[in-house]
Amino acid sequence: MKVVTGVVGNDIHVVANRLIDISLQARGFEVFNLGVNTSLEEFIDAVVETDADILLISSLNGEAEGWCRDLQFLRSEYNLREDVIFVIGGNLAVGEANQDDIIPKYRSYGFDLVFHQVDLNTGLDELERYVKERA
């Protein structure tokens, strides 16, 4: 399966991104890593271009919300495949926030899986489970 990944917005936290790259490859995914500082348009572009199955966005510095509100809009504008899985993870708010507030909010923006302050491997395990269930 093909995954497009990277860190959204003006966010340059690269460490998790490097580890995500390694982990996804170890799990057998074909990875297109756009790196840090990537706009939502660039992500959607890359999904179209690579015909990816999954878009896995990281955000660490608190910017996520400012960027991801437009996801639904872009999705229809770019006329994406219906079955692309949208995943977001990292630190999804400015300041401390709890999962119960965060998850529904990002779901409403159009993400299928939302991981706020969840360990990478826990998150990727869940992604693989989700992929299997959908198949």
Place this chain on the structure above:
Amino acid sequence: MKVVTGVVGNDIHVVANRLIDISLQARGFEVFNLGVNTSLEEFIDAVVETDADILLISSLNGEAEGWCRDLQFLRSEYNLREDVIFVIGGNLAVGEANQDDIIPKYRSYGFDLVFHQVDLNTGLDELERYVKERA
């Protein structure tokens, strides 16, 4: 004025006791310091013997309550002068406790002034004020 002082019960915390001695003397009191590890009876005995005006008891290690419940009883048994001022201070409970619980309790045991975790000089200032008011 004469003050009998010391640390009640099986309590051997001596540092505050040494400082109290110095402070009382500096304030012009005549001090009879029984030191640490002093039973309630010994205190009352000394008050009678020296014809003291004030009994100032310290307790640091949490034992105070176990000993001071008998104060009223001893007071009448020894037939003490009516106007002896009874003062207690230090750390008056086992574990953390707050003033609002502690003060009424020790008042009911017969103490005129109760200082739970109050700085020495603050307490002695108040004692002097109290002495003046009563005079």
Place this chain on the structure above:
Amino acid sequence: MSLLQKERDVITRNEYADTFDFAEIENFIANAPKELFITHHFKKRDRLLVQPRGGFPTYKKMFELYETFMGADIDVLPLTVDSNTRLNDYAMAQKMLRLSEENEMDMLNGYPLVNHGYRTTRKMITHFNKPVSLRHGTPDARLLVETALASGIFEIEGGPITYMLPYSKNFPLDKAFLYWKYVDKVCALYSKLNEPINRESFGPLTATLVPPCIVIVIQLIEMLLSLEEGVKSFSVSFSQNGSMMQDIVTSNVLKKLAREYADTFGSQDAIINLVYHQWMGAFPRNKELSDQLINTNTVIAAMVRADKIIIKTRDEAFGIPTMQCNAQSVANTKYTLRTLKGLPVMSDAEEEENLELEVRALMDAVMNDPADTLWRKVFNTIKSGLIDVPFSPHIINHNAVITIRDDQGNIRIIDKGKLPLPERCFAYEKSKVNLPESKTEVINKIIHDIGAML
């Protein structure tokens, strides 16, 4: 009108910024109270200055933050800007500032200084009358720094390398050098009016397994670049390495060589300060344990005899800290520094000799580059991988150097990439670690080492 002034006029004419009145600004700086200058406080040098990080989107909340800090007897106030401002995206910053003001919710991870403008911000800074330090991470900080200085912020952090390699993906490095030359020039200019403006380099870099020799070389270079432009007060810095001994060794070598290089390059009159950053890597997701880590760092800062310490909070792993939590960190740090006494003077001759040799070899490589100016020499050295910062997100960085921790927590170089390290030094580094056989195990060890404080 000088060439620089022309450039300044162009830079400051920006739809998101205040219109600049340079005459008024010069007058303000010339007459500003000494208290606002950290250089004035460094001069007394009677204790380690404590500075937190902190920035909130709205003026109101920023003001409250400062009030809260003042209650904790703070030494240096921070002004941390948001990540959009860092990358000159003032439009996004403006949008999120409005949202924050309307919704009583922080939509920015810092204070958008350019958007607020200097007239407004100056009111706050002169009100509190404490030195303020600008924390950003901006490759092109020209407009930001003009705004900061005009606001009364007289310490400017950053530099062309330390605010590039960790903070940007593809900002052109050569431009960064020129833009920071501009910043240094302006700082030097204003330094003549009153107490000097302090420039500070950002030693922690990516805060991820960066070996001390690279930190020190980059500190020395940014110092020399600033001094070259006439800056008279400069702070070199580094952050907790993860080994107390390595912190001490780093401090000793950094202090010695900073003075030596400054003098050799003709800046005997410049004041050089040392700043220590508490652990800059990943924090445990447990506030009690974070408190321990923070306090341990305070102890080490005192032991390495820093002039200023920049602190973290127990909220680090969770997000931008609340102001109460941040102020508590200040109070805690001040308590420890007040009660911690009788610090031994320490050194480790062997380690220090090795580190010094490494730094000198790297510095020689820079200086021996045939280019005509220092910044071009440095540019070439980074481009060719002779300087290489682990975990930099920037495309120009080679990412060939691989580091790992030894048993004592020291960061050691196991693959030197193109670093021109003497054979003897590299052998020393390698002799300290027992490398696992398989590559996966090495990667697992690196992941484990990144999480050394978890």
Place this chain on the structure above:
Amino acid sequence: MSLLQKERDVITRNEYADTFDFAEIENFIANAPKELFITHHFKKRDRLLVQPRGGFPTYKKMFELYETFMGADIDVLPLTVDSNTRLNDYAMAQKMLRLSEENEMDMLNGYPLVNHGYRTTRKMITHFNKPVSLRHGTPDARLLVETALASGIFEIEGGPITYMLPYSKNFPLDKAFLYWKYVDKVCALYSKLNEPINRESFGPLTATLVPPCIVIVIQLIEMLLSLEEGVKSFSVSFSQNGSMMQDIVTSNVLKKLAREYADTFGSQDAIINLVYHQWMGAFPRNKELSDQLINTNTVIAAMVRADKIIIKTRDEAFGIPTMQCNAQSVANTKYTLRTLKGLPVMSDAEEEENLELEVRALMDAVMNDPADTLWRKVFNTIKSGLIDVPFSPHIINHNAVITIRDDQGNIRIIDKGKLPLPERCFAYEKSKVNLPESKTEVINKIIHDIGAML
């Protein structure tokens, strides 16, 4: 039946105590799991063992305390007894235990071990299967220690000096020596059955401006007295002095001389351990700041290379800590020890030389006393003020030595009373402080120094 056994029968026949079945007890100790012996854990010596303090009146609450500690990955469980038991007032302990059981309120500041008895207590200890350390402060601890050993508590703290001078007003000192001789004999006896029982001295003494030379001399003496009776594993200890350098110097000299004296007196086979106590003086009435102090102490414990650290809690200034708070302290300490790496080896030659000279002079004074046995020599020395513990509540103690802190927080002797210090050493001590002129100012300085950590 041996004389000792006759004495033991008399001692243990007490209306408040269990009836002792010595055969059963010996059998229990001989077959007890190694895990219960701290000596077994010291042998591995791969990390600093962490031990809190703690004791609650009822069995139920004590059990809960241990459960809570286990959750924090504790190394050594404490059993702290109440202050009535310490002074052999079992009647008062019994009364307050009943009140505590009936009212769900703690009327005792520790666990009244004798009243609970060994049969009950052993259940708890074998259940948790961790080494337990007995913390008391009892001049006559014979019954208490018999009960402890029979319960499975295989580390016994205390000694005739360290549990007398700080803990009693008028208990006869000569008796204390004999009673502790008994304790040491019993420990030595049981040590032959399985792993050795560990004896530990209480170096903090009154925790109030006690100079290192006195601490060390008393540590050496109690060690020698125990080894004389056949004890094979002994821990010397001290607590934070208030100057990091003085802690390091104290540790270096104490370790060196403890080994030297043990060997000279024929105990080459005895194991000597070093225990570090976190700050034992007055704590700040602020829990956040107390946390800082505690963590700073953990860092220092690691730096002085102790074998065990005994910790405090953020509740110290307020009263007996809650169990949660106590367990949190354990977890915090373990975290810091786990992440703190690369500790430099430190020393200060001048300070160490001076301290060593002081200790040797005091030890010579003890050894040169004409009495026939070591304990009588020591008794005479204390009685004549050649050994003198500041702020001891005991009538026999001279209280003539006066100490104060220098600028670096080091405790310095400004009036040596009758201490037989070499002139040169005393001159060194005095050279370090600038004494105020007036006596009131000196007293104020002492009060201030007692509150060094407030």
